[in-house]
Amino acid sequence: MKITVVGAGAVGATTADNIARKELCEELVLLDIKEGIAEGKALDMTQTAALLGFDTRITGSTNDYSKTKGSDVVVITSGLPRKPGMTREELIGTNANIVKNVANSVLEHSPDAILVIVSNPMDTMTYLTLQATGLPKNRIIGMGGALDSARFKCYLSLALGCSPNDLNAIVIGGHGDTTMIPLIRYATWNSVPVTNFLSAEQQKQIVADTMVGGATLTKLIGTSAWYAPGAAGAALVESVVRDEKRLFSCCVSLNGEYGQKDICLGVPVVLGKNGWEKIVDYKLNEEEQTLFGKSADAVRNMNNVLKTL
């Protein structure tokens, strides 16, 4: 098994670190356009192997895609992160070009790879990758919902005073401050609806905190977060390479599911060796379906910006 992570910045390096610690592959390649950064971080991570006890071979490359040849999975994190006060959508101009070129360069050397798209605005970058590469839709997975769902569980666990591991909770829709939809009605604490334990006010606050989860961190840190994004990216990769069939909220191409077409948006999917293998229908109620429609409208507007670039 060989995995490549493109972009050796904060999120890419953390994704790679998690992949190595979990020994998801024999060979892991980090690639970046900035001279030396991928080689340096790969060597630094390699020096943790004797301490952490993994055997994954990690190498770095400055923009030489021949080193990525034969990758089974490629995670794309290259591009600008947002700064405090910015929305993810403001990154589109720069990141669209980067993601398109990176995806095509990757496929020249790994035509069978499954791509995990992380760069923002992620829903539009996933759609762009699908359009630009013509790959079968199941091989393009946008990472956003897995992170947003982990943040949702974090805020739920803080309010309930419980372990996040005992929670089941999912965020669908777009990966944007105003487009994501934390499905609190379906969230459970070891099978019991969390709504049994939380006041309406608390529920509202948890949903609001989840939606601006990324912006809260960007404000605190001064740039976009990386620990949870890196862990979320690696979790998706793990389900694919180990064929685990885990269910995650991922941004995938919709063809009528959840009432939408010609768009990539976050929905519950099963991840396995073929990429995303199945979309699961959660039977949204009217209010949730309306929110999903609004989310799709906003993402579609962003996708339309691609035509002007």
Ligand SMILES: NC(=O)c1ccc[n+]([C@@H]2O[C@H](COP(=O)([O-])OP(=O)(O)OC[C@H]3O[C@@H](n4cnc5c(N)ncnc54)[C@H](O)[C@@H]3O)[C@@H](O)[C@H]2O)c1
């Ligand atoms: N989908 C999500 O849930 C999620 C979460 C966090 C961050 N992000 C996004 O991930 C991206 C990376 O964030 P970060 O914090 O790691 O940023 P960063 O600036 O730390 O790293 C980005 C890296 O990409 C590299 N890069 C730029 N152009 C490249 C190219 N053409 N080829 C190869 N490498 C290139 C840069 O040199 C840099 O090292 C951003 O777009 C950010 O908004 C997404």
